[in-house]
Amino acid sequence: xxxxxxxxxxxxxxxxxxxxxxxxxxxxxxxxxxxxxxxxxxxxxxxxxxxxxxxxxxxxxxxxxxxxxxxxxxxxxxxxxxxxxxxxxxxxxxxxxxxxxxxxxxxxxxxxxxxxxxxxxxxxxxxxxxxxxxxxxxxxxxxxxxxxxxxxxxxxxxxxxxxxxxxxxxxxxxxxxxxxxxxxxxxxxxxxxxxxxxxxxxx
Amino acid sequence: xxxxxxxxxxxxxxxxxxxxxxxxxxxxxxxxxxxxxxxxxxxxxxxxxxxxxxxxxxxxxxxxxxxxxxxxxxxxxxxxxxxxxxxxxxxxxxxxxxxxxxxxxxxxxxxxxxxxxxxxxxxxxxxxxxxxxxxxxxxxxxxxxxxxxxxxxxxxxxxxxxxxxxxxxxxxxxxxxxxxxxxxxxxxxxxxxxxxxxxxxxxxxxxxxxxxxxxxxxxxxxxxxxxxxxxxxxxxxxxxxxxxxxxxxxxxxxxxxxxxxxxxxxxxxxxxxxxxxxxxxxxxxxxxxxxxxxxxxxxxxxxxxxxxxxxxxxxxxxxxxxxxxxxxxxxxx
Numbered sequence: 001x002x003x004x005x006x007x008x009x010x011x012x013x014x015x016x017x018x019x020x021x022x023x024x025x026x027x028x029x030x031x032x033x034x035x036x037x038x039x040x041x042x043x044x045x046x047x048x049x050x051x052x053x054x055x056x057x058x059x060x061x062x063x064x065x066x067x068x069x070x071x072x073x074x075x076x077x078x079x080x081x082x083x084x085x086x087x088x089x090x091x092x093x094x095x096x097x098x099x100x101x102x103x104x105x106x107x108x109x110x111x112x113x114x115x116x117x118x119x120x121x122x123x124x125x126x127x128x129x130x131x132x133x134x135x136x137x138x139x140x141x142x143x144x145x146x147x148x149x150x151x152x153x154x155x156x157x158x159x160x161x162x163x164x165x166x167x168x169x170x171x172x173x174x175x176x177x178x179x180x181x182x183x184x185x186x187x188x189x190x191x192x193x194x195x196x197x198x199x200x201x202x203x
Numbered sequence: 204x205x206x207x208x209x210x211x212x213x214x215x216x217x218x219x220x221x222x223x224x225x226x227x228x229x230x231x232x233x234x235x236x237x238x239x240x241x242x243x244x245x246x247x248x249x250x251x252x253x254x255x256x257x258x259x260x261x262x263x264x265x266x267x268x269x270x271x272x273x274x275x276x277x278x279x280x281x282x283x284x285x286x287x288x289x290x291x292x293x294x295x296x297x298x299x300x301x302x303x304x305x306x307x308x309x310x311x312x313x314x315x316x317x318x319x320x321x322x323x324x325x326x327x328x329x330x331x332x333x334x335x336x337x338x339x340x341x342x343x344x345x346x347x348x349x350x351x352x353x354x355x356x357x358x359x360x361x362x363x364x365x366x367x368x369x370x371x372x373x374x375x376x377x378x379x380x381x382x383x384x385x386x387x388x389x390x391x392x393x394x395x396x397x398x399x400x401x402x403x404x405x406x407x408x409x410x411x412x413x414x415x416x417x418x419x420x421x422x423x424x425x426x427x428x429x430x431x432x433x434x435x436x437x438x439x440x441x442x443x444x445x446x447x448x449x450x451x452x453x454x455x456x457x458x459x460x461x462x463x464x465x466x467x468x469x470x471x472x473x474x475x476x477x478x479x480x481x482x483x484x485x486x487x488x489x490x491x492x493x494x495x496x497x498x499x500x501x502x503x504x505x506x507x508x509x510x511x512x513x514x515x516x517x518x519x520x521x522x523x524x525x526x527x528x529x530x531x532x533x534x535x536x
Binding site: 169170 | 236257279280281282283284285286287288310311312315316319341342348349352400402403420422424427
């Protein structure tokens with residue numbers, strides 16, 4: 001729950017930034033749409049009081065799907081729906097279970113959007129970060145241990161989209177003109193992982 | 204920038220309220236989820252035609268709801284794809300027992316949301332087909348991009364599909380003829396200015412006093428290239444070259460034309476654009492069967508124009524001429 005609130009906070013604060021990024025290589029609505037989606041999700045959560053993480057994820061997923069629009073709506077909707085399916089009815093989650101959920105979410109995004117690493121999309125942050133998390137968890141680390149590294153990696157991968165040429169989405173219409181601009185989807189993904197880590201560190 | 208709006212967050216809702224008030228004989232509006240639908244829906248035993256997309260392109264799509272064209276139009280937020288629940292609820296309201304055809308403009312978001320809606324409707328037992336419109340020649344059709352954008356050709360697709368449906372054709376036939384339009388239509392647009400999304404408050408890109416953007420899309424996104432301003436006849440020549448290189452026309456061919464304003468360009472200028480378009484086509488011996496000049500698919504207040512050329516055959520001509528009565532298009536009735 002705290003994760004969602006933190007994500008929403010980041011989306012609200014950075015709405016203009018995301019808008020600017022999206023205007024450079026898209027149509028300028030990513031910030032507005034994600035902010036609206038996050039607020040819708042929070043409202044829904046407040047009014048429905050979910051009992052399990054799985055149910056919470058499902059509510060967020062449906063709220064995003066029906067309020068964000070664009071490509072981001074189905075993609076972020078899928079993130080939360082896949083996590084919801086992975087978490088099932090478990091009342092609590094271990095670190096390993098959370099990471100498995102994120103892995104399912106990544107598979108969902110890739111299946112829907114068909115992007116690969118290097119296409120200049122959210123996948124450029126999601127794939128390296130989730131792979132790193134899985135490796136470290138398998139080595140026996142906890143999420144709290146690796147959070148600092150997760151956020152740094154996400155930030156680095158987000159910036160790494162700058163020189164890429166977009167092969168997916170609206171940015172791809174610009175061809176070479178998309179080079180030199182940070183991808184908005186990768187940026188909102190960075191906020192996602194940052195929110196996740198901040199909330200975990202909080203306790 | 205100054206706009207005739209109240210709270211930017213409410214532009215779509217208030218626009219829909221205004222439309223409902225202006226055209227109660229033609230359309231009704233459903234709120235949450237938002238969609239505009241034919242006042243006489245559902246029309247029994249007729250294929251239901253549903254389209255939609257981001258708001259900000261009016262009259263596309265809501266202005267094309269009515270007899271002989273769309274049964275429902277689903278408006279997303281400005282320049283943002285509508286969500287699956289909109290098309291799903293609209294489908295349940297307008298389906299008349301003969302299935303649903305979705306007309307989808309080729310944008311990543313639109314395609315995803317309409318695909319999800321189609322799944323939801325099929326799960327309810329409805330027959331659903333879709334046709335994707337990808338007529339913009341500005342973008343290379345390639346594996347390395349999201350593909351060509353759906354722009355002005357969509358207007359012809361909705362008119363022709365609407366006519367086929369109104370004649371009582373079965374779903375497969377309506378799909379076939381809309382696909383024929385998709386395969387034979389090409390467009391390109393240019394912009395003299397960007398536009399400003401109400402909630403963003405700032406223009407979507409910057410363009411110098413003496414520059415124009417060639418190969419723009421309809422969402423305020425930048426285009427293929429930025430060039431120094433020229434007299435319009437030269438610009439039109441470049442635009443028609445781009446279209447005709449991609450879809451060559453020969454002496455004796457017949458075409459329907461859409462000389463479209465992006466929202467902020469005066470009709471006077473659109474007619475001047477059409478003057479050159481006509482000269483070029485007359486020069487190759489192509490018969491200009493029907494020409495539409497005006498604001499048919501806009502991008503808020505962007506100054507600019509787009510040209511759409513649809514190569515016709517007898518079947519398409521008959522469907523194009525068929526009666527239509529919607530807020531934005533009316534003939535034969």
